[in-house]
Amino acid sequence: METAVIYSIKPLLAISVSLIAGLLIFLTGERSRNLRESWTILASVIKFTIIASMVPSILAGNVIEYTIISIAPGMLLQFRVDALGIFFAITASFLWIITSFYSIGYVRAMKEHAQTRYFICFAIALSATIGVAFSANLFTTFLFYEIITLSTYPLVAHKETPEAMKGARKYVTYLLGTSIAFQLFAIFLTYSAAGTLDYSYAGIFNSVRGNGVSDTFLIVTFILFMAGITKAGMMPFHSWLPAAMVAPTPVSALLHAVAVVKTGVFVVVKVVLHIFGINLLSQLGLGTALAYFASFTIIVASTIALRQDNLKARLAYSTVSQLSYIILGVALLTPSGITGSVMHIVLHAFGKISLFFAAGAIYVATHKTKVSELDGIGKQMPFTMAAFTLGAISMIGLPPLGGFLSKWFLGIGAIEAGQIPIIIVIATSTILNACYFLPIIYRAFFKEAADSTDKTPSIKEAPPLMVGALVLTASGAVALFFKPSLFLDLARMVTASVTGVN
Amino acid sequence: MIQHAPVLIIILPLMASLINLIIGMWRKRLCYPLTVAALSACVLLSFAMLNTVIDHGNITYRLGGWAPPWGIAYLIDHLNAFMLVIVSFISLVVAVYSRVSIEKDMPKKINQFYTLFLLLVTGLLGILATGDAFNLFVFLEISSLAGYALIAVGDDRAPLASFNYVIMGTIGACFYLLGVGYLYIATGSLNMADLSGLLPDLYGSKVVIGAFAFMMVGVAIKMAFFPLHKWLPDAYTHAPSAVSAFVASAMTKVGAYVMIRIMFTVFKPYFSIEVIPASAILGWLAVAAMLFGCIRALAQTDVKRMLSYIIIAEVGYIVMGLSVGNRMGFQGAVLHILNDAFMMACLFLAAGAIEYKTGTRNVHNFSNLYKKMPVTIIAFTVGGLSIVGIPPTCGFFSKWYLVLGAIESQQWVFAATLLISSLLTAVIFFKILVRIYFGNSNENESSNPVFNEAPLSMLFPICIMAAGVLTLGFFSGKIISSVIQFTVPGSF
Numbered sequence: 001m002e003t004a005v006i007y008s009i010k011p012l013l014a015i016s017v018s019l020i021a022g023l024l025i026f027l028t029g030e031r032s033r034n035l036r037e038s039w040t041i042l043a044s045v046i047k048f049t050i051i052a053s054m055v056p057s058i059l060a061g062n063v064i065e066y067t068i069i070s071i072a073p074g075m076l077l078q079f080r081v082d083a084l085g086i087f088f089a090i091t092a093s094f095l096w097i098i099t100s101f102y103s104i105g106y107v108r109a110m111k112e113h114a115q116t117r118y119f120i121c122f123a124i125a126l127s128a129t130i131g132v133a134f135s136a137n138l139f140t141t142f143l144f145y146e147i148i149t150l151s152t153y154p155l156v157a158h159k160e161t162p163e164a165m166k167g168a169r170k171y172v173t174y175l176l177g178t179s180i181a182f183q184l185f186a187i188f189l190t191y192s193a194a195g196t197l198d199y200s201y202a203g204i205f206n207s208v209r210g211n212g213v214s215d216t217f218l219i220v221t222f223i224l225f226m227a228g229i230t231k232a233g234m235m236p237f238h239s240w241l242p243a244a245m246v247a248p249t250p251v252s253a254l255l256h257a258v259a260v261v262k263t264g265v266f267v268v269v270k271v272v273l274h275i276f277g278i279n280l281l282s283q284l285g286l287g288t289a290l291a292y293f294a295s296f297t298i299i300v301a302s303t304i305a306l307r308q309d310n311l312k313a314r315l316a317y318s319t320v321s322q323l324s325y326i327i328l329g330v331a332l333l334t335p336s337g338i339t340g341s342v343m344h345i346v347l348h349a350f351g352k353i354s355l356f357f358a359a360g361a362i363y364v365a366t367h368k369t370k371v372s373e374l375d376g377i378g379k380q381m382p383f384t385m386a387a388f389t390l391g392a393i394s395m396i397g398l399p400p401l402g403g404f405l406s407k408w409f410l411g412i413g414a415i416e417a418g419q420i421p422i423i424i425v426i427a428t429s430t431i432l433n434a435c436y437f438l439p440i441i442y443r444a445f446f447k448e449a450a451d452s453t454d455k456t457p458s459i460k461e462a463p464p465l466m467v468g469a470l471v472l473t474a475s476g477a478v479a480l481f482f483k484p485s486l487f488l489d490l491a492r493m494v495t496a497s498v499t500g501v502n
Numbered sequence: 503m504i505q506h507a508p509v510l511i512i513i514l515p516l517m518a519s520l521i522n523l524i525i526g527m528w529r530k531r532l533c534y535p536l537t538v539a540a541l542s543a544c545v546l547l548s549f550a551m552l553n554t555v556i557d558h559g560n561i562t563y564r565l566g567g568w569a570p571p572w573g574i575a576y577l578i579d580h581l582n583a584f585m586l587v588i589v590s591f592i593s594l595v596v597a598v599y600s601r602v603s604i605e606k607d608m609p610k611k612i613n614q615f616y617t618l619f620l621l622l623v624t625g626l627l628g629i630l631a632t633g634d635a636f637n638l639f640v641f642l643e644i645s646s647l648a649g650y651a652l653i654a655v656g657d658d659r660a661p662l663a664s665f666n667y668v669i670m671g672t673i674g675a676c677f678y679l680l681g682v683g684y685l686y687i688a689t690g691s692l693n694m695a696d697l698s699g700l701l702p703d704l705y706g707s708k709v710v711i712g713a714f715a716f717m718m719v720g721v722a723i724k725m726a727f728f729p730l731h732k733w734l735p736d737a738y739t740h741a742p743s744a745v746s747a748f749v750a751s752a753m754t755k756v757g758a759y760v761m762i763r764i765m766f767t768v769f770k771p772y773f774s775i776e777v778i779p780a781s782a783i784l785g786w787l788a789v790a791a792m793l794f795g796c797i798r799a800l801a802q803t804d805v806k807r808m809l810s811y812i813i814i815a816e817v818g819y820i821v822m823g824l825s826v827g828n829r830m831g832f833q834g835a836v837l838h839i840l841n842d843a844f845m846m847a848c849l850f851l852a853a854g855a856i857e858y859k860t861g862t863r864n865v866h867n868f869s870n871l872y873k874k875m876p877v878t879i880i881a882f883t884v885g886g887l888s889i890v891g892i893p894p895t896c897g898f899f900s901k902w903y904l905v906l907g908a909i910e911s912q913q914w915v916f917a918a919t920l921l922i923s924s925l926l927t928a929v930i931f932f933k934i935l936v937r938i939y940f941g942n943s944n945e946n947e948s949s950n951p952v953f954n955e956a957p958l959s960m961l962f963p964i965c966i967m968a969a970g971v972l973t974l975g976f977f978s979g980k981i982i983s984s985v986i987q988f989t990v991p992g993s994f
Contacts, residue, residue, distance in 0.1 A: 184921065
């Protein structure tokens with residue numbers, strides 16, 4: 001496949017459109033809520049359109065480049081849109097549109113305070129997410145990575161209760177602390193050893209290994225990277241994610257199931273494929289080590305999820321576990337593993353956002369947060385719980401839902417790598433997923449409500465904006481099973497670019 | 503015209519200072535415009551000189567036409583042209599800012615204030631412009647004496663703080679003078695370029711080594727380098743806010759400049775690195791400075807005091823960059839002089855505006871300040887993020903070079919300490935910023951905070967500094983390739 005580099009300002013536009021929206025939201029403020037919200041909607045639609053307009057060109061095998069400024073040799077503020085970047089960007093920006101509607105329904109129903117701040121931070125966080133997706137080098141990635149942390153802090157602390165402040169403090173301590181202490185250090189080491197930070201398909205360390213760069217150095221750098229990209233939620237640096245659940249549910253849904261955490265795994269994938277390269281990692285045996293580390297997280301996080309009574313906490317641990325699937329897939333360093341890993345970015349996103357949307361809808365309609373309170377809720381909120389069920393099945397990984405596809409590829413990837421224990425891990429985790437999701441569905445549909453004085457509870461759903469959003473994402477999860485072609489093509493392109501195997 | 507610039511940039515503020523004193527007796531209102539005009543001229547001159555140096559190379563000026571080494575020569579190269587721009591620019595910004603705060607603090611003594619302020623600027627610019635080791639001492643004393651007086655007019659505890667500073671500063675000046683004296687005994691010359699040529703033959707001499715040690719200790723006191731920093735936190739905390747903003751951003755940096763001159767111009771780099779282990783000692787002291795400064799800053803509740811301790815850490819950064827002895831580290835150190843001057847000015851000016859409006863420096867009283875003074879607070883946030891080193895603020899970029907320099911020399915402890923101190927500053931600023939933006943959730947503030955922003959003459963300089971902090975980083979590559987790379991000693 002011929003790769004042509006197209007120079008276009010589109011990546012910058014896609015990033016800045018929500019920044020401009022943030023400014024407009026600030027200027028509009030509380031004066032006119034409808035006008036303010038229309039900025040969010042408008043920005044999300046424009047953003048998605050711009051990103052979608054780049055897809056055909058990427059599918060044709062091109063990459064789109066745009067350099068803002070070259071600060072110093074090897075240190076550029078540069079964007080390069082490739083298959084992986086557009087894959088992540090399109091997922092995040094599409095879900096932002098839906099989340100925007102859901103958010104509006106949620107904050108209005110809950111009569112949240114500081115709504116202007118909420119929407120501004122949301123817009124900035126999305127800008128930075130696309131910034132990470134399109135970044136051409138580690139420096140640009142790091143810049144936007146930090147902006148995400150800072151712009152989501154006010155969202156986590158939104159309620160401003162002591163509990164929220166505590167959660168937010170933990171959030172920022174983990175994310176900012178490790179990124180400065182480990183990730184930045186790893187970036188410094190990379191730059192001083194390789195002299196560049198540009199992502200390359202072969203891995204930039206591949207060419208310098210042996211030229212004064214010892215294996216110990218590479219291993220240390222790799223560990224620093226993995227410890228520093230805390231947004232990926234790998235154990236032992238995962239506990240910021242459950243702590244971040246104090247945020248309003250739309251934040252948890254888009255940011256802590258899609259944008260923020262996927263940024264983490266996205267950067268891990270970038271580091272594995274483009275900084276170290278699969279050859280180097282398999283020679284050093286680091287791929288296998290990472291795979292087992294991820295496996296540990298998958299199993300342990302699922303086990304912890306079993307015991308969570310708070311619905312959002314259970315979902316958070318489920319996210320921790322599912323994120324490690326993505327890391328596991330790429331750590332296998334085999335074509336199917338990488339494809340499965342990339343696919344899981346979108347498949348998990350649709351499934352998990354439906355689950356969070358459902359949790360938020362339940363909270364808005366009934367103010368219930370605990371799993372043990374959900375008896376009989378299926379009769380009261382049929383649409384919400386139906387969407388929840390679909391999301392859960394996708395998480396477990398059963399057909400006909402999208403989640404099945406990525407597990408399928410991951411399984412094949414494990415066989416290709418000759419790692420039979422990994423298959424056992426995937427199977428065990430599937431069982432654990434079922435164990436923590438099915439009881440919720442069982443309670444919702446088959447148990448009678450504890451305080452059911454009237455035998456036929458009337459339907460009492462959340463506001464239509466919210467229900468519409470969650471029905472849409474859940475149907476998306478189904479649709480992705482039947483028509484995954486766009487995403488699958490992009491994922492295969494990612495695989496082909498690093499392995500040469502289509 | 504441009505060949506006279508090196509001396510004009512000193513004479514201008516000096517004359518303005520004297521005129522201020524005289525016209526202030528009749529019309530106090532003229533002092534402010536006169537000061538601003540004089541400093542604007544300095545800024546223009548400094549930029550003109552920087553341009554000339556970039557395009558045509560060094561500028562030499564012989565006072566009275568006497569040829570060196572007998573006469574005093576001013577030599578402007580890339581390093582001091584760069585420093586002159588920083589110091590004159592910051593002095594102008596602070597002068598613009600000072601109007602309302604000085605009218606509030608000392609309405610009767612406006613002319614005296616501006617006289618002293620201009621003298622301080624004269625001294626600092628003189629230190630930078632001169633190419634003569636003894637002349638440097640003279641300007642050092644001019645700036646210090648003006649500084650003592652300016653600090654002493656601060657709050658109730660300022661006279662004591664200033665007195666401590668006088669004692670320490672005088673000891674520092676004596677040390678420096680002793681060193682210069684020893685060099686004169688050994689070589690018979692005071693001209694830096696001349697000394698640089700004469701000294702290598704005498705590097706074995708105990709007199710020369712002693713002179714180096716004396717000068718370094720003297721400068722270390724002046725720049726508040728750990729463990730000789732004791733005077734700084736008190737002095738900078740209790741000084742009037744305009745004064746602390748200027749001395750915090752300019753004075754320690756000028757000290758760092760003198761250190762660079764001694765280590766790498768008067769003495770050859772191989773003397774400071776190999777003949778005696780000066781740079782190794784400085785490097786480890788810098789590590790201590792970074793940790794000490796940040797840890798002490800953690801415990802402070804007075805915002806100016808906290809910033810003062812951070813300065814001690816920042817001085818550590820600069821010295822660390824000098825000590826690693828390679829191109830990267832040196833460039834990082836020089837770049838950090840610029841960035842730190844901007845960050846510190848931004849933070850101190852913002853803190854001054856907060857004190858002006860709310861009457862408090864205690865961070866516990868900063869709850870919900872964002873709603874009262876949003877512009878000031880955003881500037882403060884930008885400065886804080888820059889100290890932590892979050893891109894795209896400029897603090898990130900100098901740290902970038904400093905850490906790479908440390909890694910290049912395999913000084914892992916230096917690199918790690920720099921990152922640890924970044925983490926500590928992150929803790930410091932997050933604690934404050936959370937209070938400012940979210941208030942204290944424990945206390946129920948019934949009174950709704952109302953918009954009550956500082957006057958425009960304060961806000962404008964603050965915004966200029968914040969904008970500088972935000973944008974300078976993007977030009978670091980350009981600044982390095984057009985100016986800083988020429989300041990690096992040849993042997994690196």
